[in-house]
Amino acid sequence: MFGGVTIGEFARLTHLSVRTLRRYHESGLLAPATVDPDSGYRYYTADQIPTAQVIHQLRELDVPLADVAKILATEDAEERAGLAGEHLRRLEAELARTRAAVLSLRRLLRPHDDTLRVELRKIAARTVAGIEDVVAQDDVLSWYDEAMAELDAAIESRPLGPPGGRYANELFTDGRGTVLVYRPVADPPVRGRVHPVHLPPSELAVVVHPGPHDDIGVTYGRLGAWVVDHALAVDGPVHETYLVGPRDTPDPAAWRTEIGWPVFRLAVTDVMPGKNPGQTGNPPP
Template sequence: MGVQVSIGDFSLMTSLTRKALRHYHDLGILEPAHIDPHTGYRFYDSSQVDHAHIIRRFRSLGMSIPDIKALLSTEDSAARTEIITTHLAQMEQQLQQTRDTVSALRELLAPVHTAAVELRQEPALAVWSITATIDVDEIDTWFVATLSTLGEALSAAASAPDAAVYGGLYDRALFSESRGEATLFVPAPQSTMVPQGIRAHVLPQADYAVLTHSGNHEGIDRSYAALGKYANEQLISDQGPTREHYLGGSLFEPTHFTATEICWPVFRTASPTG
Protein backbone atom coordinates (compact mmCIF):
# COMPACT_ATOMS: atom_id res chain seq x y z
CA MET A 1 0.00 0.00 0.00
CA GLY A 2 1.06 3.56 -0.63
CA VAL A 3 -0.23 6.78 0.84
CA GLN A 4 -3.60 8.41 0.33
CA VAL A 5 -3.69 11.40 -2.00
CA SER A 6 -6.47 13.78 -2.96
CA ILE A 7 -8.32 13.42 -6.25
CA GLY A 8 -6.60 16.59 -7.45
CA ASP A 9 -3.13 15.22 -6.82
CA PHE A 10 -4.11 11.82 -8.25
CA SER A 11 -5.44 13.54 -11.36
CA LEU A 12 -2.10 15.29 -11.82
CA MET A 13 -0.17 12.05 -11.23
CA THR A 14 -2.21 10.06 -13.76
CA SER A 15 -3.22 12.66 -16.41
CA LEU A 16 -6.85 11.69 -15.80
CA THR A 17 -9.37 14.47 -15.23
CA ARG A 18 -11.61 14.54 -12.18
CA LYS A 19 -14.53 13.80 -14.50
CA ALA A 20 -12.77 10.73 -15.91
CA LEU A 21 -11.88 9.50 -12.42
CA ARG A 22 -15.49 9.86 -11.26
CA HIS A 23 -16.64 8.04 -14.43
CA TYR A 24 -14.22 5.15 -13.87
CA HIS A 25 -15.36 4.98 -10.26
CA ASP A 26 -18.99 4.68 -11.37
CA LEU A 27 -17.98 1.93 -13.80
CA GLY A 28 -16.14 0.04 -11.08
CA ILE A 29 -12.74 -0.10 -12.76
CA LEU A 30 -10.91 2.50 -10.64
CA GLU A 31 -12.50 3.01 -7.24
CA PRO A 32 -11.11 5.47 -4.68
CA ALA A 33 -9.25 3.99 -1.73
CA HIS A 34 -11.36 6.13 0.62
CA ILE A 35 -14.36 8.46 0.43
CA ASP A 36 -14.80 10.92 3.29
CA PRO A 37 -18.29 10.19 4.69
CA HIS A 38 -18.86 13.84 5.62
CA THR A 39 -17.51 15.72 2.62
CA GLY A 40 -17.77 13.05 -0.09
CA TYR A 41 -14.17 13.84 -1.13
CA ARG A 42 -12.42 11.00 -2.92
CA PHE A 43 -8.95 9.89 -1.94
CA TYR A 44 -6.78 7.47 -3.89
CA ASP A 45 -3.85 5.33 -2.85
CA SER A 46 -0.59 6.17 -4.55
CA SER A 47 -0.24 2.47 -5.41
CA GLN A 48 -3.21 2.89 -7.80
CA VAL A 49 -1.20 5.12 -10.16
CA ASP A 50 0.02 2.22 -12.33
CA HIS A 51 -3.55 0.88 -12.51
CA ALA A 52 -4.76 4.31 -13.66
CA HIS A 53 -2.01 4.56 -16.28
CA ILE A 54 -3.04 1.18 -17.73
CA ILE A 55 -6.63 2.36 -18.02
CA ARG A 56 -5.66 5.66 -19.64
CA ARG A 57 -3.27 4.01 -22.08
CA PHE A 58 -5.73 1.36 -23.24
CA ARG A 59 -8.57 3.86 -23.51
CA SER A 60 -6.34 6.01 -25.73
CA LEU A 61 -5.86 2.91 -27.90
CA GLY A 62 -9.60 2.49 -28.27
CA MET A 63 -10.11 -0.50 -25.97
CA SER A 64 -13.65 -0.80 -24.66
CA ILE A 65 -14.48 -0.40 -20.97
CA PRO A 66 -15.68 -4.03 -20.65
CA ASP A 67 -12.39 -5.28 -22.15
CA ILE A 68 -10.35 -3.06 -19.82
CA LYS A 69 -12.40 -4.30 -16.87
CA ALA A 70 -11.79 -7.91 -17.93
CA LEU A 71 -8.09 -7.21 -18.43
CA LEU A 72 -7.69 -5.71 -14.97
CA SER A 73 -9.81 -8.28 -13.16
CA THR A 74 -7.89 -11.37 -14.28
CA GLU A 75 -4.59 -12.72 -13.01
CA ASP A 76 -4.42 -15.20 -15.89
CA SER A 77 -1.64 -14.06 -18.23
CA ALA A 78 -3.07 -16.12 -21.11
CA ALA A 79 -6.46 -14.42 -20.72
CA ARG A 80 -4.79 -11.01 -20.69
CA THR A 81 -2.82 -11.86 -23.81
CA GLU A 82 -6.01 -12.99 -25.56
CA ILE A 83 -7.78 -9.71 -24.72
CA ILE A 84 -4.87 -7.61 -25.99
CA THR A 85 -4.38 -9.77 -29.10
CA THR A 86 -8.08 -9.52 -29.98
CA HIS A 87 -7.99 -5.76 -29.58
CA LEU A 88 -4.86 -5.57 -31.72
CA ALA A 89 -6.61 -7.53 -34.50
CA GLN A 90 -9.57 -5.14 -34.29
CA MET A 91 -7.24 -2.13 -34.58
CA GLU A 92 -5.52 -3.65 -37.62
CA GLN A 93 -8.90 -4.20 -39.25
CA GLN A 94 -9.91 -0.60 -38.52
CA LEU A 95 -6.58 0.58 -39.93
CA GLN A 96 -7.20 -1.33 -43.15
CA GLN A 97 -10.70 0.14 -43.37
CA THR A 98 -9.21 3.61 -42.95
CA ARG A 99 -6.68 2.91 -45.70
CA ASP A 100 -9.47 1.68 -47.97
CA THR A 101 -11.50 4.81 -47.22
CA VAL A 102 -8.53 7.09 -47.97
CA SER A 103 -7.93 5.21 -51.23
CA ALA A 104 -11.60 5.57 -52.18
CA LEU A 105 -11.56 9.30 -51.42
CA ARG A 106 -8.46 9.80 -53.55
CA GLU A 107 -10.13 7.87 -56.34
CA LEU A 108 -13.16 10.19 -56.13
CA LEU A 109 -10.85 13.17 -56.62
CA ALA A 110 -9.29 11.62 -59.71
CA PRO A 111 -10.90 12.13 -63.13
CA VAL A 112 -13.12 9.31 -64.35
CA HIS A 113 -11.67 7.35 -67.27
CA THR A 114 -14.28 4.98 -68.64
CA ALA A 115 -14.25 2.86 -71.75
CA ALA A 116 -16.63 3.56 -74.60
CA VAL A 117 -20.15 2.22 -74.28
CA GLU A 118 -21.14 -0.46 -76.79
CA LEU A 119 -24.68 -1.38 -77.77
CA ARG A 120 -25.04 -5.14 -77.99
CA GLN A 121 -27.74 -7.72 -78.49
CA GLU A 122 -26.90 -10.81 -76.46
CA PRO A 123 -28.35 -13.92 -78.13
CA ALA A 124 -30.25 -16.58 -76.25
CA LEU A 125 -27.76 -18.65 -74.25
CA ALA A 126 -28.04 -22.11 -72.68
CA VAL A 127 -26.45 -21.92 -69.24
CA TRP A 128 -25.83 -23.70 -65.98
CA SER A 129 -26.68 -21.37 -63.13
CA ILE A 130 -27.08 -20.95 -59.38
CA THR A 131 -29.58 -18.45 -58.00
CA ALA A 132 -30.09 -17.18 -54.46
CA THR A 133 -31.94 -14.41 -52.68
CA ILE A 134 -29.33 -12.63 -50.59
CA ASP A 135 -28.66 -9.46 -48.62
CA VAL A 136 -26.36 -7.00 -50.37
CA ASP A 137 -23.73 -7.31 -47.62
CA GLU A 138 -23.52 -11.05 -48.33
CA ILE A 139 -22.79 -10.60 -52.01
CA ASP A 140 -18.98 -10.86 -51.93
CA THR A 141 -18.93 -14.09 -49.92
CA TRP A 142 -21.74 -15.60 -51.98
CA PHE A 143 -20.07 -14.51 -55.23
CA VAL A 144 -16.75 -16.26 -54.50
CA ALA A 145 -18.36 -19.44 -53.16
CA THR A 146 -20.85 -19.72 -56.01
CA LEU A 147 -18.33 -19.05 -58.78
CA SER A 148 -16.11 -21.74 -57.27
CA THR A 149 -19.03 -24.19 -57.21
CA LEU A 150 -19.82 -23.51 -60.85
CA GLY A 151 -16.15 -23.86 -61.77
CA GLU A 152 -15.89 -27.24 -60.04
CA ALA A 153 -19.05 -28.47 -61.76
CA LEU A 154 -17.86 -27.31 -65.17
CA SER A 155 -14.40 -28.84 -64.76
CA ALA A 156 -15.96 -32.18 -63.83
CA ALA A 157 -18.27 -32.22 -66.86
CA ALA A 158 -17.42 -34.84 -69.49
CA SER A 159 -17.53 -32.21 -72.22
CA ALA A 160 -15.92 -29.37 -70.29
CA PRO A 161 -14.69 -26.56 -72.57
CA ASP A 162 -11.10 -25.33 -72.60
CA ALA A 163 -12.26 -21.89 -71.46
CA ALA A 164 -15.47 -20.29 -70.25
CA VAL A 165 -16.74 -16.79 -69.51
CA TYR A 166 -18.74 -16.72 -66.30
CA GLY A 167 -21.53 -14.20 -65.82
CA GLY A 168 -24.03 -12.83 -63.35
CA LEU A 169 -27.55 -11.40 -63.23
CA TYR A 170 -28.57 -9.02 -60.44
CA ASP A 171 -32.06 -7.79 -59.60
CA ARG A 172 -32.28 -4.08 -58.92
CA ALA A 173 -33.93 -4.81 -55.56
CA LEU A 174 -30.62 -6.23 -54.35
CA PHE A 175 -29.26 -2.67 -54.37
CA SER A 176 -32.38 -0.53 -53.96
CA GLU A 177 -33.85 -2.64 -51.13
CA SER A 178 -30.61 -4.27 -49.87
CA ARG A 179 -32.05 -7.72 -50.61
CA GLY A 180 -32.82 -9.42 -53.90
CA GLU A 181 -32.09 -12.21 -56.31
CA ALA A 182 -28.63 -12.87 -57.72
CA THR A 183 -27.65 -15.46 -60.31
CA LEU A 184 -24.25 -16.65 -61.49
CA PHE A 185 -24.05 -18.61 -64.73
CA VAL A 186 -21.71 -20.23 -67.21
CA PRO A 187 -22.44 -21.43 -70.75
CA ALA A 188 -23.71 -24.99 -70.48
CA PRO A 189 -21.34 -27.71 -71.72
CA GLN A 190 -22.55 -30.26 -74.25
CA SER A 191 -23.67 -32.67 -71.56
CA THR A 192 -27.02 -34.09 -70.50
CA MET A 193 -25.90 -34.59 -66.91
CA VAL A 194 -26.63 -31.49 -64.83
CA PRO A 195 -24.95 -31.50 -61.40
CA GLN A 196 -27.11 -31.42 -58.29
CA GLY A 197 -27.84 -27.91 -57.08
CA ILE A 198 -27.30 -26.38 -60.52
CA ARG A 199 -30.07 -25.30 -62.88
CA ALA A 200 -29.92 -25.76 -66.66
CA HIS A 201 -31.96 -23.19 -68.61
CA VAL A 202 -31.79 -20.65 -71.43
CA LEU A 203 -31.19 -16.94 -70.94
CA PRO A 204 -33.42 -15.07 -73.39
CA GLN A 205 -32.11 -12.71 -76.03
CA ALA A 206 -31.70 -9.19 -74.62
CA ASP A 207 -30.37 -5.76 -75.58
CA TYR A 208 -27.73 -4.05 -73.47
CA ALA A 209 -25.53 -1.01 -73.22
CA VAL A 210 -22.13 -2.50 -72.33
CA LEU A 211 -19.14 -0.93 -70.61
CA THR A 212 -15.96 -2.80 -69.63
CA HIS A 213 -14.60 -2.16 -66.12
CA SER A 214 -10.91 -3.09 -65.89
CA GLY A 215 -9.39 -4.84 -62.89
CA ASN A 216 -11.28 -6.29 -59.93
CA HIS A 217 -14.53 -4.88 -58.60
CA GLU A 218 -12.92 -2.02 -56.71
CA GLY A 219 -14.33 1.22 -58.07
CA ILE A 220 -16.95 -0.58 -60.16
CA ASP A 221 -19.61 1.72 -58.70
CA ARG A 222 -18.19 4.56 -60.78
CA SER A 223 -18.36 2.45 -63.91
CA TYR A 224 -21.98 1.61 -63.10
CA ALA A 225 -22.68 5.32 -62.62
CA ALA A 226 -21.15 6.23 -65.99
CA LEU A 227 -23.00 3.45 -67.79
CA GLY A 228 -26.32 4.22 -66.09
CA LYS A 229 -25.97 7.87 -66.98
CA TYR A 230 -25.35 6.97 -70.63
CA ALA A 231 -28.25 4.48 -70.72
CA ASN A 232 -30.68 7.02 -69.28
CA GLU A 233 -29.49 10.07 -71.22
CA GLN A 234 -28.83 8.49 -74.61
CA LEU A 235 -31.10 5.41 -74.63
CA ILE A 236 -34.22 4.01 -72.98
CA SER A 237 -33.26 2.18 -69.82
CA ASP A 238 -35.01 -1.12 -69.10
CA GLN A 239 -35.81 -2.07 -65.50
CA GLY A 240 -34.68 -5.67 -65.84
CA PRO A 241 -31.70 -7.19 -64.02
CA THR A 242 -28.21 -5.99 -64.83
CA ARG A 243 -25.82 -8.53 -66.29
CA GLU A 244 -22.08 -8.96 -65.86
CA HIS A 245 -19.46 -11.02 -67.71
CA TYR A 246 -16.18 -11.82 -65.93
CA LEU A 247 -13.30 -11.71 -68.39
CA GLY A 248 -9.76 -13.02 -68.14
CA GLY A 249 -10.36 -15.76 -65.60
CA SER A 250 -9.71 -19.42 -66.18
CA LEU A 251 -11.88 -22.51 -66.09
CA PHE A 252 -10.26 -23.63 -62.83
CA GLU A 253 -9.90 -20.18 -61.24
CA PRO A 254 -13.06 -18.28 -62.17
CA THR A 255 -12.62 -15.69 -59.41
CA HIS A 256 -9.28 -14.51 -60.89
CA PHE A 257 -10.82 -12.39 -63.64
CA THR A 258 -9.17 -9.20 -64.95
CA ALA A 259 -12.17 -7.21 -66.20
CA THR A 260 -15.95 -7.08 -65.94
CA GLU A 261 -18.36 -6.31 -68.75
CA ILE A 262 -21.29 -4.43 -67.23
CA CYS A 263 -24.45 -4.94 -69.29
CA TRP A 264 -27.24 -2.42 -68.62
CA PRO A 265 -30.58 -3.52 -70.06
CA VAL A 266 -32.06 -1.11 -72.62
CA PHE A 267 -34.94 -0.99 -75.07
CA ARG A 268 -33.96 -1.07 -78.74
CA THR A 269 -36.28 0.14 -81.50
CA ALA A 270 -34.34 -1.67 -84.21
CA SER A 271 -31.99 -4.61 -84.52
CA PRO A 272 -28.31 -3.68 -84.39
CA THR A 273 -26.45 -3.67 -87.67
CA GLY A 274 -23.17 -5.53 -88.13
Protein backbone atom coordinates in the same frame (compact mmCIF):
# COMPACT_ATOMS: atom_id res chain seq x y z
CA MET B 1 6.37 1.64 1.88
CA PHE B 2 4.41 1.05 -1.32
CA GLY B 3 5.89 -1.10 -4.11
CA GLY B 4 5.62 -0.34 -7.80
CA VAL B 5 5.94 2.88 -9.73
CA THR B 6 4.09 6.14 -9.43
CA ILE B 7 1.39 7.11 -11.91
CA GLY B 8 3.81 9.56 -13.54
CA GLU B 9 6.45 6.86 -14.03
CA PHE B 10 3.79 4.44 -15.27
CA ALA B 11 2.61 7.07 -17.76
CA ARG B 12 6.13 7.31 -19.20
CA LEU B 13 6.44 3.52 -19.40
CA THR B 14 3.13 3.10 -21.25
CA HIS B 15 3.20 6.35 -23.26
CA LEU B 16 -0.22 7.16 -21.80
CA SER B 17 -1.03 10.44 -20.09
CA VAL B 18 -1.65 10.67 -16.34
CA ARG B 19 -5.12 11.98 -17.17
CA THR B 20 -5.85 8.90 -19.29
CA LEU B 21 -4.66 6.53 -16.54
CA ARG B 22 -6.85 8.30 -14.01
CA ARG B 23 -9.81 7.94 -16.38
CA TYR B 24 -9.11 4.22 -16.75
CA HIS B 25 -9.08 3.93 -12.95
CA GLU B 26 -12.30 5.87 -12.47
CA SER B 27 -14.08 3.78 -15.12
CA GLY B 28 -12.97 0.54 -13.51
CA LEU B 29 -10.82 -0.59 -16.42
CA LEU B 30 -7.40 -0.41 -14.76
CA ALA B 31 -7.08 0.08 -11.02
CA PRO B 32 -3.63 0.82 -9.58
CA ALA B 33 -1.93 -2.05 -7.78
CA THR B 34 -2.05 0.02 -4.58
CA VAL B 35 -3.24 3.44 -3.48
CA ASP B 36 -1.69 5.31 -0.54
CA PRO B 37 -4.65 5.91 1.82
CA ASP B 38 -3.04 9.05 3.20
CA SER B 39 -1.76 10.79 0.08
CA GLY B 40 -4.00 9.12 -2.50
CA TYR B 41 -0.98 8.42 -4.69
CA ARG B 42 -1.47 5.62 -7.19
CA TYR B 43 1.17 2.94 -7.67
CA TYR B 44 1.36 0.50 -10.58
CA THR B 45 3.39 -2.62 -11.30
CA ALA B 46 5.28 -3.60 -14.43
CA ASP B 47 2.90 -6.46 -15.25
CA GLN B 48 0.10 -3.90 -15.68
CA ILE B 49 1.84 -2.29 -18.66
CA PRO B 50 0.42 -4.69 -21.30
CA THR B 51 -3.09 -4.32 -19.88
CA ALA B 52 -2.87 -0.53 -20.05
CA GLN B 53 -1.69 -0.70 -23.64
CA VAL B 54 -4.46 -3.15 -24.65
CA ILE B 55 -7.06 -0.81 -23.16
CA HIS B 56 -5.56 2.12 -25.04
CA GLN B 57 -5.61 0.29 -28.38
CA LEU B 58 -9.20 -0.87 -27.89
CA ARG B 59 -10.31 2.65 -27.05
CA GLU B 60 -8.41 3.97 -30.09
CA LEU B 61 -10.64 1.63 -32.11
CA ASP B 62 -13.73 3.12 -30.43
CA VAL B 63 -14.59 -0.07 -28.56
CA PRO B 64 -17.17 0.96 -25.91
CA LEU B 65 -16.00 1.02 -22.29
CA ALA B 66 -18.43 -1.75 -21.31
CA ASP B 67 -17.05 -4.00 -24.04
CA VAL B 68 -13.46 -3.22 -23.07
CA ALA B 69 -14.29 -4.27 -19.52
CA LYS B 70 -15.89 -7.48 -20.82
CA ILE B 71 -12.81 -8.32 -22.91
CA LEU B 72 -10.46 -7.71 -19.98
CA ALA B 73 -12.61 -9.79 -17.63
CA THR B 74 -12.56 -12.79 -19.96
CA GLU B 75 -9.82 -15.19 -18.91
CA ASP B 76 -10.15 -17.58 -21.86
CA ALA B 77 -7.77 -16.40 -24.59
CA GLU B 78 -9.91 -17.67 -27.49
CA GLU B 79 -13.07 -16.11 -26.11
CA ARG B 80 -11.23 -12.84 -25.53
CA ALA B 81 -9.91 -12.88 -29.09
CA GLY B 82 -13.41 -13.61 -30.37
CA LEU B 83 -14.89 -10.63 -28.52
CA ALA B 84 -12.20 -8.33 -29.88
CA GLY B 85 -12.57 -9.85 -33.34
CA GLU B 86 -16.24 -8.84 -33.53
CA HIS B 87 -15.27 -5.20 -33.15
CA LEU B 88 -12.39 -5.53 -35.59
CA ARG B 89 -14.68 -6.99 -38.26
CA ARG B 90 -17.14 -4.16 -37.78
CA LEU B 91 -14.33 -1.60 -38.05
CA GLU B 92 -13.00 -3.28 -41.19
CA ALA B 93 -16.46 -3.11 -42.74
CA GLU B 94 -16.75 0.58 -41.83
CA LEU B 95 -13.27 1.20 -43.26
CA ALA B 96 -14.26 -0.53 -46.49
CA ARG B 97 -17.38 1.64 -46.77
CA THR B 98 -15.32 4.77 -46.11
CA ARG B 99 -12.73 3.77 -48.71
CA ALA B 100 -15.43 3.09 -51.29
CA ALA B 101 -17.08 6.45 -50.61
CA VAL B 102 -13.74 8.28 -50.91
CA LEU B 103 -12.89 6.63 -54.23
CA SER B 104 -16.35 7.30 -55.62
CA LEU B 105 -16.28 10.96 -54.59
CA ARG B 106 -12.85 11.46 -56.11
CA ARG B 107 -14.09 10.14 -59.45
CA LEU B 108 -17.34 12.08 -59.28
CA LEU B 109 -15.63 15.37 -58.40
CA ARG B 110 -13.06 15.12 -61.18
CA PRO B 111 -13.93 16.92 -64.43
CA HIS B 112 -15.92 14.52 -66.58
CA ASP B 113 -13.77 12.78 -69.16
CA ASP B 114 -14.65 11.05 -72.42
CA THR B 115 -12.76 7.82 -71.73
CA LEU B 116 -15.90 5.72 -71.25
CA ARG B 117 -15.85 3.17 -74.04
CA VAL B 118 -19.30 1.64 -74.51
CA GLU B 119 -20.03 -1.19 -76.91
CA LEU B 120 -23.41 -2.46 -78.05
CA ARG B 121 -23.16 -6.22 -78.18
CA LYS B 122 -25.55 -9.04 -79.05
CA ILE B 123 -25.22 -12.13 -76.85
CA ALA B 124 -26.49 -15.48 -78.13
CA ALA B 125 -28.53 -17.81 -75.95
CA ARG B 126 -26.50 -20.32 -73.94
CA THR B 127 -26.73 -22.74 -71.04
CA VAL B 128 -24.35 -22.32 -68.10
CA ALA B 129 -23.71 -23.85 -64.69
CA GLY B 130 -25.24 -21.52 -62.16
CA ILE B 131 -26.50 -20.89 -58.67
CA GLU B 132 -29.36 -18.47 -58.13
CA ASP B 133 -31.29 -17.26 -55.13
CA VAL B 134 -33.19 -14.27 -53.75
CA VAL B 135 -30.64 -12.26 -51.78
CA ALA B 136 -30.68 -9.08 -49.68
CA GLN B 137 -28.44 -6.36 -51.05
CA ASP B 138 -26.35 -6.25 -47.86
CA ASP B 139 -25.66 -9.98 -48.15
CA VAL B 140 -24.66 -10.08 -51.82
CA LEU B 141 -20.88 -10.14 -51.28
CA SER B 142 -20.89 -12.99 -48.78
CA TRP B 143 -23.47 -14.92 -50.84
CA TYR B 144 -21.37 -14.43 -53.97
CA ASP B 145 -18.20 -15.77 -52.30
CA GLU B 146 -19.99 -18.90 -51.07
CA ALA B 147 -21.76 -19.50 -54.38
CA MET B 148 -18.60 -19.10 -56.46
CA ALA B 149 -16.70 -21.49 -54.18
CA GLU B 150 -19.49 -24.04 -54.62
CA LEU B 151 -19.41 -23.56 -58.39
CA ASP B 152 -15.64 -24.03 -58.49
CA ALA B 153 -15.94 -27.27 -56.50
CA ALA B 154 -18.75 -28.65 -58.67
CA ILE B 155 -17.23 -27.99 -62.09
CA GLU B 156 -14.75 -30.58 -63.29
CA SER B 157 -14.38 -29.56 -66.94
CA ARG B 158 -12.47 -26.50 -68.10
CA PRO B 159 -14.68 -23.36 -68.14
CA LEU B 160 -15.40 -21.92 -71.58
CA GLY B 161 -15.01 -18.34 -70.38
CA PRO B 162 -14.86 -16.08 -67.33
CA PRO B 163 -17.49 -16.30 -64.59
CA GLY B 164 -20.44 -13.95 -64.58
CA GLY B 165 -23.45 -12.78 -62.66
CA ARG B 166 -26.92 -11.37 -63.22
CA TYR B 167 -28.57 -9.05 -60.74
CA ALA B 168 -32.31 -8.34 -60.82
CA ASN B 169 -33.41 -4.71 -60.80
CA GLU B 170 -35.34 -5.35 -57.54
CA LEU B 171 -32.02 -5.92 -55.77
CA PHE B 172 -31.30 -2.22 -56.21
CA THR B 173 -34.82 -0.76 -56.11
CA ASP B 174 -36.16 -2.83 -53.20
CA GLY B 175 -32.95 -3.97 -51.48
CA ARG B 176 -33.70 -7.63 -52.25
CA GLY B 177 -33.81 -9.54 -55.52
CA THR B 178 -32.75 -12.54 -57.56
CA VAL B 179 -29.01 -13.04 -58.02
CA LEU B 180 -27.41 -15.54 -60.37
CA VAL B 181 -23.72 -16.41 -60.56
CA TYR B 182 -22.51 -18.78 -63.22
CA ARG B 183 -19.65 -20.37 -65.10
CA PRO B 184 -19.91 -21.24 -68.80
CA VAL B 185 -19.07 -24.95 -69.27
CA ALA B 186 -19.83 -27.53 -71.94
CA ASP B 187 -21.85 -29.84 -69.68
CA PRO B 188 -23.32 -27.97 -66.69
CA PRO B 189 -23.57 -30.41 -63.75
CA VAL B 190 -26.35 -30.88 -61.21
CA ARG B 191 -24.71 -30.90 -57.79
CA GLY B 192 -25.98 -29.23 -54.63
CA ARG B 193 -27.22 -25.79 -55.59
CA VAL B 194 -25.43 -25.94 -58.94
CA HIS B 195 -27.67 -26.64 -61.93
CA PRO B 196 -27.94 -25.81 -65.65
CA VAL B 197 -29.34 -22.33 -66.29
CA HIS B 198 -30.56 -21.20 -69.71
CA LEU B 199 -29.59 -17.62 -70.53
CA PRO B 200 -31.77 -16.14 -73.28
CA PRO B 201 -30.30 -13.97 -76.04
CA SER B 202 -29.83 -10.33 -75.16
CA GLU B 203 -28.44 -7.06 -76.44
CA LEU B 204 -26.18 -5.25 -74.01
CA ALA B 205 -24.60 -1.86 -73.59
CA VAL B 206 -21.21 -2.96 -72.28
CA VAL B 207 -18.40 -1.13 -70.50
CA VAL B 208 -15.36 -2.40 -68.58
CA HIS B 209 -14.80 -1.17 -65.03
CA PRO B 210 -11.08 -1.23 -64.14
CA GLY B 211 -9.80 -1.91 -60.63
CA PRO B 212 -11.60 -2.74 -57.37
CA HIS B 213 -15.36 -2.54 -56.97
CA ASP B 214 -15.19 0.27 -54.40
CA ASP B 215 -16.23 2.85 -57.00
CA ILE B 216 -18.02 0.60 -59.47
CA GLY B 217 -21.21 2.57 -58.81
CA VAL B 218 -19.67 5.53 -60.62
CA THR B 219 -19.08 3.40 -63.72
CA TYR B 220 -22.68 2.17 -63.50
CA GLY B 221 -23.87 5.77 -63.37
CA ARG B 222 -21.84 6.82 -66.37
CA LEU B 223 -23.04 3.83 -68.35
CA GLY B 224 -26.60 4.73 -67.39
CA ALA B 225 -26.08 8.28 -68.61
CA TRP B 226 -24.73 6.94 -71.90
CA VAL B 227 -27.81 4.73 -72.31
CA VAL B 228 -30.12 7.72 -71.72
CA ASP B 229 -28.12 9.97 -74.04
CA HIS B 230 -28.39 7.40 -76.84
CA ALA B 231 -32.16 6.93 -76.54
CA LEU B 232 -31.95 3.38 -75.27
CA ALA B 233 -33.95 1.85 -72.44
CA VAL B 234 -32.82 -0.68 -69.86
CA ASP B 235 -34.58 -4.01 -70.24
CA GLY B 236 -33.81 -6.75 -67.73
CA PRO B 237 -31.26 -7.62 -65.05
CA VAL B 238 -27.76 -6.20 -64.90
CA HIS B 239 -25.04 -8.47 -66.31
CA GLU B 240 -21.52 -8.63 -64.91
CA THR B 241 -18.62 -10.63 -66.32
CA TYR B 242 -15.51 -11.00 -64.17
CA LEU B 243 -12.77 -10.85 -66.79
CA VAL B 244 -10.07 -10.56 -64.12
CA GLY B 245 -10.95 -10.88 -60.45
CA PRO B 246 -9.72 -11.93 -57.00
CA ARG B 247 -9.45 -15.57 -58.14
CA ASP B 248 -7.02 -14.49 -60.87
CA THR B 249 -4.85 -12.00 -59.00
CA PRO B 250 -4.72 -10.54 -55.46
CA ASP B 251 -3.95 -7.11 -56.94
CA PRO B 252 -7.24 -5.14 -57.07
CA ALA B 253 -5.73 -2.66 -59.53
CA ALA B 254 -5.58 -5.46 -62.11
CA TRP B 255 -9.24 -6.46 -61.78
CA ARG B 256 -11.50 -5.95 -64.79
CA THR B 257 -15.28 -6.22 -64.51
CA GLU B 258 -17.46 -6.00 -67.59
CA ILE B 259 -20.83 -4.37 -66.91
CA GLY B 260 -23.65 -5.05 -69.34
CA TRP B 261 -27.08 -3.44 -69.32
CA PRO B 262 -29.75 -5.17 -71.43
CA VAL B 263 -31.20 -2.49 -73.70
CA PHE B 264 -33.68 -2.04 -76.47
CA ARG B 265 -33.76 0.77 -79.01
CA LEU B 266 -36.29 3.57 -78.82
CA ALA B 267 -35.54 5.75 -81.87
CA VAL B 268 -32.11 4.75 -83.01
CA THR B 269 -32.32 6.48 -86.39
CA ASP B 270 -32.83 9.81 -84.64
CA VAL B 271 -29.84 9.41 -82.30
CA MET B 272 -27.02 11.83 -82.92
CA PRO B 273 -27.53 12.35 -86.70
CA GLY B 274 -24.47 13.01 -88.79
CA LYS B 275 -22.31 10.59 -86.82
CA ASN B 276 -20.67 7.57 -88.34
CA PRO B 277 -22.82 4.62 -87.16
CA GLY B 278 -19.72 2.50 -86.70
CA GLN B 279 -18.04 5.01 -84.42
CA THR B 280 -17.45 3.77 -80.85
CA GLY B 281 -20.12 5.08 -78.55
CA ASN B 282 -22.88 5.18 -81.16
CA PRO B 283 -25.49 2.44 -81.65
CA PRO B 284 -25.54 0.98 -85.16
CA PRO B 285 -28.65 1.59 -87.31
